[in-house]
Amino acid sequence: MKKSPAAPSAPGTRRFGVQACTYRVLPFLVTAALLTGCTAVAGAAESTGTSGTSASATAAVAVDTSTTAAEVLAANQQTHDDATDYEWDDADVVAITLDGDGASIDTETEDSPSEDTGAVTVSGSTVTITAAGTYELSGTLDDGQIVVASAGEGTVRLILNGVEVSNSTGAALVVSEADEAMIVLADGSSNSLSDTDSYAEDADANAALYSAADLTITGTGSLDVTGNGNDGITSTDGLIINSGTVTVTAVDDGIRGKDYVVVDGGTVTVTAGGDGLKSDNAEDVTRGYISLTGGTIDVTAAGDGMQAVTDVVLSGADVTVRSGGGHTATGADDVSAKGLKSGVVTVVDGGTLSVDAADDALHSDGTVRIASGEVTLAAGDDGVHADTALDIIGGSTTVTTSYEGLESTAISIGDGTVSVTASDDGLNASSGSTTTAQGGGGGMDSDGGETITITGGSTVIDAGGDGFDSNGSATMSGGTLVVNGPTNDGNGALDVNGTFTMTGGTLVAAGSAGMAVSPETGSGQTFVAISLDSVQDAGSTVQLVDGSGDVVMAFESIKDFQSVVLSSDELTDGETYTVYVGGSASGEIADGVYADGDYSAATNATTVTAGVAATGTMGGGGGGPR
Template structure:
């Protein structure tokens, strides 16, 4: 008999990071780790205690021990993060089996029939119990329950081939005891699981599809899961989804894996009254993670979209999250409504991520890193919030709506194409902001670039469309602003206008206008010999312009003109600031990062 084989993930994910013999993820890292000069350097997931300025306690139920003791390298890649984590479920040989060895179980209303002479299955009324490792093909409808309860070593493989199981008293499919388990959705099949709406408060089995063992869901068929009483799919061990068209509607969490939830492929649509995807082992540093390597995942959650007790690692596939009703909804005092949250780290190293959330779109109690991929965020609070450090070294980041777009104690922009819009600060760093590469476009109604400590810029292209109000500035820094390279153009109000340090290696000029310039006006910065050294188009009314690039020379006078008329001039290196001076006076520095 020819062995049956179900398809593996699409070829475009073949080079994704994978661990173990079945998942050779540990290839050379695509992005070198980044150390934030003069600020923070961490190694490993169990290093020094993370400093936290957040007063957020909404996730306290799922991030207890590790969040308070772990710090990670702010430039760690997906490869490196997964190398430090436990392998997800699945072993070599799980993909194939001999169809002649399948045991056929036919569900028939309130009972079931099994192949004559088949061992390992018992039927007691409306309950079917599988008691041995092996492969079982289920078909038909059952008003009852299918249970796996075996002490055997090895894999229990359950093929769902056109089943509809509904339980009025417990889970529809419960794997209560097994070494390992796999649910395969047969090619072309449509399957449905629904559980009771009335679990006891102390019920151990409490999801429509429940497993106490490592569980993999594979195949190419369809599965609709109705979690009427609690979660949709839950594993008290690890959970891997490698295929299938899966739709989940749950009154609490959509998908929960205690040790890990990993998505390798398939199409998942999750609607949850609690969190969308959740991994809640907060006791072991290599577990409690969520990883997305492929597939298409759509989440609409009343709570958090993704909530991991340790890491969220994304390097492939498509993730679309709506949390707490989206950016226009009111943030709840009782429920955490963040888009993607990982207590130890959030790493995006590929794939496409889109988040619309009432609270932070991306949140971590420790560090976040965007190394590659596409990230689009809309939020009622912070676009990306990291208590310790945020690094963007590549990819595309677009924060379309936020209170503060990027916030962390230390922020490093080393690459990427970044565009952010904020009703308050664009970038808010508690201690340091470093810019060494990439393209950064900021639109902020508060401060554009704001650091309670220092700003250091050595490369990259930065354009800031700052505030119109006089109490904030396009640039706001409590400590020094040292610039040695790159291009900076920052327009905003005149009241708190500042520029990089006058004694920095690269010259800067700050021009305060004689009158406000209207939105849509193109401004030209010209040297005394008529050379245009910078051009800026105002997106809103502006009263000042700070410029720094390699063409400027300290001691030279530069003129800003609009529509052929001069609106202001200044000498490079003579930084006459607005009210209060650099980093001081009205407005001062940024507030401490918010949760």
Template sequence: MTIRTRRPRRLWLAAAPALALTLVVAGCTATEVASSSASDDTVSAVTEESDDTVVTVANIDTADVTAADVLAGNQDTHDKDDDDEYDLDEATTVTFSGSAATISGEGAVDEGDTVLVSEPGTYVLSGEYTGQVVVSSDADGQVRLVLDGVDIATDAGAAIDVQAADEALIILAEGSDNSLSDASSYADDADANAALYSSADLTVTGTGSLTVTGNGNDGIASSDGLVIQSGTITVDAVDDGIRGKDYLVIRDGDISVTAGGDGLKADNEEEAERGYVLIEGGSTTVDAGDDGIDAFTDVVTTGGTVSIVSGGGSTGAVADSGAKGIVAGVVAVLEGGTIDIDASDDGVHADAYLHLAGADLTVASGDDGVHAEQELQVSDGTVTVTTSYEGLEAEIITISGGTSDIVASEDGVNAAVPGGGASEPESGDLSAQFIVTGGTLVVDGGGAGTANDGAGDGIDINGDWTQTGGTVITSGPYGGGDGAVDADGTVSIDGGVLIALGGLTTDLDMSAQSAVQFSTTGIADGTALTVVDASGSEVGTFTADGSTSITVSTPSVTSGSQYSLIADGSTVATASAGELTVTQGAGGGGGTGGPGGGAPRP
């Protein structure tokens, strides 16, 4: 089995799941560890930076956390359902032509190449402008900028710069096409560094369209919260596409982002309830040079369609290059929506917990398909990993529901202690766990159906495997140090179905549920197989991958009874249940499976 050392990214959580996480960020030395007197179960973390900012994240102690749980602990959003409503009769109109502006109403003045908005109210912008719109309002109340066929391009900084406001709204008027384009560069200490920038909470709403070109840095950015309620929004930025420091929330809309840096981002590093990304609906497409979605704390999806390409995608990617599809600094809960990721590094990555709780997720990855530093749970939805180095990876992996189909060139599922050291039995550290209570998991590990050694395992557990339900079909090599089932601890089956196509590198604890193992000469990949008992009753069906060893455990398999393996109507092997061969160090016949090949199907 193989466990690789990873390049540290943000936080590295150093202890087991607990009732509170104390994260030391932006600054301790490697020897400093945060602690809490409130609980003996505090999880601590260290960074390699300098400065002392301590963030405490409470009420997250497991991957079995819902979207509602996560959001209940985060800062509430600022937006309201009626943010897209405004009264034209009370609005100030600003009509642009070249570098000039014609203003009708109160609260805005033309200062020459700049229109300054200084009061709350509604401002309708139209025409073409080679200047900036600056908002500087100290009074309570919303500043509503209605974009109604406006094209603002400037080389002086941000096209729209909200320097001060109680709250800022960008309303895309019905049927309107609008565009914003900024300067080609910014000073290192510039506050405003995006084509559309706000120092206040910002909401983008309405049914019109907006094209944003971030020539100098980001496309759309807020140093507070940012909510996109609706609209057709296209962003092309040299750095980050859309960034909300405290939070980025997408409720609806048709959003397309091309970014040299991160696509969607929330980067508040000081406050535990902030720095999160939430996607509720709409259609979002991201093509990012770095991470597709990057949240310093949490990523939550409850609906919508999300398509991400990061770092150029998985084809020809270099492992650990850093460009991931979705990154959560603490927890990710993908509870709804359809998500398609093509990433040069991990497809989905969480620095602590990751719950796949109902989303339909498809991943092609140059490294791990789905990775959590501590716990990963699949409870609902579909998970399809079409390409990966390792498919599912975490210290604790629980499959309690859903349908997962995993293809990997190394381990299809890898439960491993983080940090890079192998957790062999003699070390005494068997804290990694693989738990199956429901759902369906189909795994095609590296070298599936072959006698390859070192190609990877179907399922590799650096600890104990406990199964009380569900269906697991795992395919891996036969022989050498790898196999379809590889565990350093015990493999205990007491309920559910386990079908292993390939070798067993560890024995099965059959005290509760027996298993039958067939030895074949190598059945052609894709052949339909059926296991029957002595009376001809069907025990299970699946698809061959070329393996010469096939192990089947179901609640109906009885130790000592005879079973037959049927292919194309003919018996190809017989065996007595309870007599298993562990293939560690053994050789085996070849087959036609392998990475990207025919994974077995239920």
């Protein structure tokens, strides 16, 4: 008798890693601008994988500062996860022993489905199961196949207890038909599946482990899957990995669940010649998503590390991804090699994420939201790229190396810590369509409607190009922003085509003097714009001293610089300050930013008046979209 999920496990009853599903079905898929108070935005997103197939999805629900990973998932199709699937009675288990080129069935098992209905048949080295029930397999098939073809209702549960199956002509394990299928990795067991090295183009089952039904993998044993001819594990419906140690090596995609891929626990390691984890249902906007709620996941992929037509949601797993050979790789421009890629929305709301990608590390054709967790990114192109909007409201986000650090039409930082290192722009608000006049400044560049909004958190930038670049406008009302900008006069620490409104927070931006830009005069919180007579060496300290001789702010640059813009609520509009270079700083309030200092041995460099705009030697501005 099957035990209720609420009942304690009794002798003869096994239970593996039950995780109750709390998702709810809603008629929409979440996407839109990730900005406070934004309105719903409907649009199309296209996702193209290494196979060349293209898919689109449309969405119509706004994402605002209250949106969590759970809320994003709630808008998607409910998974097939059911607590009752994880329990059964030993008395109902049918034992199947694989013996090299065939198999034998224990027909003495009490209440055996095979005894009553003939649900297990053996034809040569092919074992076929045709009814729901629980089957325990052990042993080896040297060149054979396990087939599940159950037309009735109920779950077909396969307990793998020391199973090794290889097949030179097709898949090793095929679920061609079932209401649901579950693979249980028995305690302490090691299991392996490997397939042919070539499939016909019209082959239905084209993975070492292939399921045409919803599939769950659970248990505490291990499973090694080798996809010699195509994918490693494929479900044309939904796929859940609940627990166990699952290792996949595949010449194309590693793990693919058409409707969804959900990892709730266990240890998952994927090495793929195509994409690592993939969900590619493009026909239903509530499907085609990847959810990572627990466990440890390590992906190495020649293509995208993870690719979803709709959403990628990380809310508790520890994830490591290397795609396309990592950020130092060159060539293969015709292959998408992004770390995490979504067609609609990517959300990080817990867990850890480490990505080393040849292309963008974190990418969405729609929106990206980082709410909590620890994110470390290395990218050959953008650290984070979102076509529509990028919102960071918590957690730790570190871009260790990139071409451009954070890029989107709308960038918003409300909380958390952000550290960006980029060879070009650090933060770049760009739609890719803004027309920019070369040189020029203060209005010669057009405002394309892009935005950067900083309301809180701590953001530190080290950029070889523009440090903080909006091809539209920018606002800062809180938090801390430190920009270690460019050393060449063709770029600026700050570059805003439209207006830069400063009403709160602490701003320090140092870099070259050629295109120096400052916030709008009279915008609410004043600033000072310092232009020095000569380039100062990295490590130099700049100290701003008021009329009473007190240090108001001090900054120690990590790069050569000639221009510095400072803003805080400690400054008084219209007041004149003395600038010293040298001495020592103390009371660090952010990376390189200090509340006090000793300028007794410093050089009196210049004086500045709060609220007087910066004037770059090349007219300011510049640095249009790439």
